[in-house]
Amino acid sequence: MLLHLPSASTYSGDVDGLVLWVTLLTGFWFFAAEGMFFWLMWRFRARPGVKSQYITGKEPHLKQWINVPHTIILVFDVIIIVMAVRVWVKVKQTMPPADDTVRIVSEQWAWTFEHSGADGKIDTGDDVWTSDTLHVEVNKTYHFMLQSKDVIHSFFVPVFRLKQDAIPGRTISGWFKPTKTGTYDILCAEICGIGHGIMGGEIVIETPEQHALWVSQHSVVADAGATAADSTTTPAGAKN
Amino acid sequence: MAEIAHEHGHLPAGHGHAESNWFIKYLWSTDHKVISLQYMFTGMFMAMIAGFMAYVFRMQIAYPGMNVPFFGHVSPGAYNSLITNHGSIMVFWVAMPVLLAGFGNFLIPLMCGCDDMVFPRINRLSYQLFFISAVVLIVSWFVPGGGFGGAWTAYPPLSAVGKYNLTPMGSSLWVLAVALEFVAFLLGGINFIVTAMNARAPGMKAFDVPLAVWMIVVASLLFMASVGPLIAGAVMLLFDQNLGTGFYNPTRGGDPVLWQHLFWFFGHPEVYVVLLPAMGIVAEVITVFSRKKMFGYKTVIYTVVATGVLSFFVWAHHQFVAGIDPRMANVFTVTTVIISIPIAEMCFLYIATLYGGSITFTTPMLWALAFIAEFLIGGVTGIYLGASGADIFFHDTYFVVAHFHYTFYPIAIIGTLAGITFWFPKIFGKMMNETMGKIHFWGTIIPFNFIFIPMFFLGMEGEHRRIYDYTNFPDLANPWAVSMRITSTVALVVMLLFQFIFLFNFIYSMLRGPKAEKNPWKSNTLEWTADSPPPHGNWREMPTVYRGPYEYATPGRETDYWPQDERA
Amino acid sequence: MSVKTIATQRASMNIPTGRLAVWWVLVSEIVIFGGVLVSYLMHRLGHPEWGEQAAYTNMWIGATNTFVLLTSSLSAVLAHQAAEKGDGPKAARLLYLTVLGGLTFLVIKSFEWTHEIREGFVLQSGGFWSYYYTAAGLHAFHVMAGMGVILWVANDAKKNQELHRVENVGIYWHFVDIVWIFLFPLLYIAK
C-alpha cells in the first residue's frame, strides 16, 4: 500500500514490496552520502591558519572509502535487479489460466470494453460492450487484449499497479486478478491529443452476485446494429 | 561538409576583429568567446520563455480553469503545447546551448591554451543554424492550429497524423526545428572534439586537460554517436506528416515503436550529454574553493567514459510498458541499474574531494555543492524507474516528472549558475555581487525542493502526467492531492520571482561591477592566465603547460596553487 | 593568403586537423545512414511481401551508377596522389573529373526516378518505395553536397593552394561511394 493508494490486485503487493525494498536500499546510500557530504563541508570549512592537504586519491587508506562502497553498491544493485525482474516476470511475462477475458479498445478519447457476457466467451453474440466502465468480478483471473484504434494510449489502473501502452496495429495481452471490491479510476497514461485530460474510465470490481446480476441485465443477444464504438465513444462520451 | 574545408577562419590572432564594426564584432564574429555568449544569451532567453510556460501550466494544474495572470484561460490544446514546448526548450534550447555550446565554446580553447576553435567559421555557422532552429520553434507556436502538443517525445501516430494532433503545421515545424538544432550541434561537436584532441597547448597531455573539457568532449562524442538515427527518424517523421508516407503507420507496414526506439536511442545518451558538462563545471568549482586536488582525477575520467559507454545500452527503460517485448525489458533493467555504479562512484569522488580541504562558501561553491546534494536525489530515484517491476507503476506518473527534474534542474539551472557565477569575472571582466548571489541561491534552492518533492508523493498516488485538469479523475481529486499541487505551484512562483534578483545582479555587475583581476579565485587552469576578459586571440604569446590542472596545496610551495603554465 | 588560427595548425594527435575532422564527420554520417538502413533492413526482413515491390527496380541502372561512382572515386584518389606530388593543376583537373562523375550519377538517377514515377511508383506507393526514395535521396543529397565542396577545393588546388584539402574531400567522396556500394544490393539486387 503506497501512501493512501489501496492495493486491489494479486500483484499490487509485489510492486509495493519492490518499491519498499528499493527505498530501503537506495535510501541507505542516499543518507550515507548526504551525511558524509555535509559533515565534510562542516569539518573542512576554511579556518584561519589551516591549509588544505595535498591528497591525490591514490592513498590506499582513503581510496578504500571509494572502493568499498563501490562494491557494496554492486551487491545492492544485484539484489534490486533480481527483485525487479521477478516482479516484472510475474506481471508481464506469465499468463495464469484465465477465468474470463475482456477486450479493451482505446481511441481518442475513450475506452471501450468488450465483456464476454453470459457464456463467458469473447467475440460471441452475447458480449457486453460498455464505454468507459469495466465490470469485473473479484478474485477471478482476467486476461485482457489491449488494442488502439488511432494513437498510442496507456491502460493504467493505479490500484492494480498495472500499466500497459496500447499500440495501434498491435494486440497486447496481459492479465490481472482483482482482490478487492469497489470502484476505481482507469487512467490513460500516454498523451493522446487534446482529450488526454478527460480520457478516463472506471473499473467496477463486484462480488460474484453483483456481477452475475449485472451480466444478466446487460448480456442479451443484440440485433446487428451500430457498434459500441460508433454509438458511444465520442470525447463527450467520456465520464463527466 | 563544405565547412570542414575552410580551416582558415580569420585574421591573425590578437588583431583584426578588435577594430571591426559592432555587427562583425557581436553578430558575425568567429571568435569563440563571442559565439559562446551568443549561445548563452539565446539559451537564457529561451529559459525565460520556458519558465513562463511552466508558470502557466502549473497555475492551471493547481487552480483548474482559472484565468492565469499574463496568459488567460488555458485550453486543453494550449496546455499540451505548453508542456511539450517547455520540455523541448529546456532540453534542446537551454541545457544544450548553455552547458554544451556556451561553456564548451568559452572553455575549450581557453583551457586548452589555443587562440580559437580549430574551425572558427563552422563555429559561427553552428550558432547561426541553432538560432534559426530557435526561430522556427517560436514561429511554430503562432501558426494555425497552434504549437505542437504531442509531448517532447513526439510519439507517432499522434505526432505524425494531423487529424490526431490537430496541429499539423505546428508539429512539422517542431520536428524541423529539432532536426536543425541537431545539425547545429553536430557541427559544434566536431569543432569541440577536434579542438580538444588536436589543438592543445604545447606540453598539455591528455591527462593534463581539466575535467570540464574532458566531460564536454565526451558529451559531444555521445551526442554525435547517438543522434544520427534520430535525424534519419525525424526526416521520416516529416515525410509521414507532409508527404503521406507510412514509416510509422501500422496499417501501411510501418511501426510506431520504431520511432520510440530511434528517439530514446538518442534520448538517453542525451541525458548524459547535458549531465557531463555540468559535472565538469562542478569539478572545477569545488577543487578551486576547497583548494584541493581532484580526488582521483583519472578515476573520474574512467567513470565518465564508463558512463558514456553504458549510456548506449539503457535506452529502452523509457519504454518498459510502451509495447516493447517484455523479454527485452529484463536486459535493459540490468544495464540501467548497473549504470548507477559509475555515476555513484563519480559522486563519491566529488564528495571525497572535500576531504582535507579548506572550503570557502562563495556563491559559485554554494551552487556546486547544491548540485551534488540535489543530483543525488535525482540519482537514487532513478533506480525506482530502472527497476522494471516498479516502473510498471511509476511510468508516466509524476514520480517520473519529479525524478528527471531532480536530475535536469541541477544540471541545467544549478550547474549552469555555478559556471556563470564562477567564470563571470573571466567572461565580462567584472565581479558579481556576492550578497545578491547568496540571496538568489537560497531563494532558488529552497523553493526548488518544495516544487518537486510533492510530485514524488503525487506520483506514488498514481497521478499521471500531462493532464490539464485532475477533477476529471475522482481518485486524484482528493483534497490532499489538491493541496500538494498548490504547494508546488506556489513554490514555483516564488522561485521564479527570485530569478529577477539574478537577472538584476547579472546585468548590474556586467555594467557596474568592480573590475576583476586576471585570477580572482587563485585557480590553476589556463583560462585564468589570460586577461579578463580575454582579448581576441586570448593570449599575446601562447601558454605552455607544465603540469596537471589541480595542483593545489602542493607540498613545499608557499602559495597554495600552481598554475599549469608556470615554469617549475 | 591570410595567416591562420594557431589552433588550426596544431596536431597533438599527429593527424592533420582537417583530416581528423573529416573522420569525425564520417562517424556522424555513418550513424545517420545507419539509422535509415537499419530501419529499412528490419522492415524488409519483417515484410517478405516488399520483395514484389523491389522487383520493379532496375538492377542495370543501379550497376551503371555503381560503376560511375567507383570511377569518380578513382579520379578523386588520383587527384590526392597528384596533390601529394604538389601538382595542383593536375589535382584540380582530376577533381573536375570526379565532379563530372557525380553529375553523371545524378543525371542517370533522375532518368531512373522519372521512369519509375511514370510507372506510378512514388514515395507513397508502399513501404519499400518510401525507404527506396528516402535512402537513395539522402545519398543523392550527399553526392550534391560533395560535388559543391570538391569544385570549391579544386579551384584552390588549381592555384596550388590548400592542397591538403584534396585528400579531405577525397575521403568524404569515397565514403559516399561506400554508402552506395551497400545501397546497390539493398535496393536493387535483393528481391
Next chain:
Amino acid sequence: MTSTAHAPAHGTAHGSAHGPGDAHAPHRNYVRIWGILCALLVVSVVGPMLGIRWVMLITAFGVALVKAYMVAKNFMHLDIEKPIVHWILLVALALMVLLYGALAPDVQKGEGSGWKKDAGFHHSFVTSKPHEAGEHEKPENAEHGKP
C-alpha cells in the same frame, strides 16, 4: 604529442598535403584496384541471375563488403591511418549493430511474448455484435472510490 604551433602554414607549396607526422601514402596502382572493383561489380550483377538464393546473397552482400573494404583501405588510406581513426569508425559501426539487435525483436518480428501485430483488428471489432449498456448515468458514482 608535441604541438606544432610554429609549423609552417599549410598549402604553400610542394608536400603541403601532409600534416605533421603524416606518413606518405605508399604508391599504389590505383587503376588496378579500380579494375578489381569493377570486376567485383560484374560478379555482384551476375550472381543473382543464377537464381540461387544463397549465391545471390553472397555475391550481393559478401561482394559489397569486399568492395567497401578495398575502397576504405586503398582509396581512403585507412591502412596507414592512425589506429584511433579505426577505433572511432568501428565504434560507430558497432553502435548500428547494437541498434539493429535491440530493435529487431520489436520492429522486425510480427509477434512476441504477449503481443502480436495485426493492422486489421478493426475487422474483428466491427463484425462482433455489440450490446450497448447504459453506463452513462453511473449509479455507482455515489460510493465511488469507497471499497
